Amino acid sequence: EVQLVESGGGLVNPGGSLRLSCAASGFTFSGYSMNWVRQAPGKGLEWVSSIGGRGTSIYYADSVKGRFTISRDNAKNSLYLQMNSLKAEDTAVYYCAREVEEGFDSWGQGTLVTVSS
């Protein structure tokens, strides 16, 4: 069974940093592109970033480009999102999602990031 478990969320001051992790199990992690998607309170889904199976082919949404960095460790079956210079508008539940044929077929339960002083 595919499982994705996010962690690392919490309360952080504006301008601060946070690193999210996503632990994957139940599939050959290195064989899949992975993504981060977020949902702010009362808002819709917003794609954040994606990374290819080998750690190449990296893309970011314009809203996070230059501030967030996606990475993965295939030996540890883990996906990461380093978030710097956080803003109030980054407050959201962050989901990691596995990509299959360009669709996101498996999602974690999410981790909440709150940016507030």
Added chain:
Amino acid sequence: QSVLTQPPSASGTPGQRVTISCSGSSSNIGSNYVFWYQRLPGAAPKLLIHRNNQRPSGVPDRFSGSKSGTSASLAISGLRSEDEADYYCAAWDDSLSGRIFGGGTKLTVL
């Protein structure tokens, strides 16, 4: 404001057929696949339709997707109370070099 435009709400009675639209442009829907996701209350999103009109295994055939030009639609037939959820369309955008979601449509089963 989302690049992909969906109606904020839709509704129907049990057994009815409802359609949710998703309007985009030549850089996204017009040249790439469309995906649909269902977000039940309190649950993670679920892939409902991939590559315009393909259903992943386990998705009932009551759900169908279509695409024409720069627009796409999700149709739900034989509406059930458990279909009450938020529905999102998504596509890759060549101009943005990234994925985009529609703003979401809240479906209410009356």
